[in-house]
Amino acid sequence: MTAGGDAAGSTAGGAPGATAGETAGEPAGEAAGETVGETGHGTVGDPARDAFVDVQELVKTFRVRRRTGMLRRTVREVRAVDGISFAVPRGETIGFIGPNGAGKSTTVKMLTGILTPTSGRLRVAGVDPARERTRLVRHIGVVFGQRTTLWWDLPLRDSYELVRRMYRIPAARYRANLERCVELLELSGLLDVPVRQLSLGQRMRGDITAALLHDPEVLYLDEPTIGLDVVSKARVREFLRDLNAERDTTVLLTTHDLTDIEQLCRRVVVIDHGRLVYDGALAGLHEVGESERTLVVDLEREVGPVEVEGARVVRVEGPRQWLAFPASGSAGPLVSRLAAEYPLVDLSIREPDIESVISRLYGG
Known part of the structure; x- marks a missing residue:
């Protein structure tokens, strides 16, 4: 069986929000040594409400090797993230924006435990993502725009069933969450369609559903409306607003669609060249950026x-x-x-x- 993540360059059998190293044969709850209660939220410390996601002086450097001759290579360090700091209260939806290559995806990968910071302090719900990935994975959902977390050769329904087993989601809560997402994201006619046959917009809606089945406390969204028509975009935005209001889900949204930011976020964090250049209200961003x-x-x-x-x-x-x-x-x-x-x-x-x-x- 080929996982959807394989086709997109992610880990085989990776579940929504799962970090590198997890496999389909290792249930997330078993790996973490815990089970999910009816609320979907385990006990991951008790962080202060004003710092549910806490980033302090975060730095990530990469060593880049370049061939300069037949037998010669040069090595240089590149700072993808250069000492950024910000805090996100529980239940807040923020836009995390910047031009291509600014360091957004690198930061999100550190927040989800996929990458290890070079230096700095990082906590998500009181957990160090790099050191406790399997513990954290039950409390986060991730949707990376161009990389699916669904199984490429399986119908949506089977992918969701695998997610249920991996996260050990109680049957009643799984059915309720699935029915709600299917109705609001208009997936009823797509449940028996293999993922590889879905359009980009359909797959994005499928990925959003998969990321929410286990009731994550923190949701990372990378271009969640890419490939969607105007009507579908409006429906997804409404869905995300309701999710945030009803379940107090913390949402970190990365997008190039300014309308997504305007309709979903009261606050934006802007980075460029790995540095934090703005943290505040969207109206203030326009004023500062003229x-x-x-x-x-x-x-x-x-x-x-x-x-x-x-x-x-x-x-x-x-x-x-x-x-x-x-x-x-x-x-x-x-x-x-x-x-x-x-x-x-x-x-x-x-x-x-x-x-x-x-x-x-x-x-x-």
């Missing part, structure tokens, strides 16, 4: 660049014009002024992408 939204307007006829308070024209193509305005401001008054002064036919608003926000922030 990001801009774009209003695209179609007029009845071609006119010169429009003049409207609070925006500037950055591009004109016939009757269509692009106007930039501060991302922290409201588009409503701007649209009202435009409609009153110009023959407006249609309009759309484009949100600033995370890369441009971070570039401005880091460059400043």
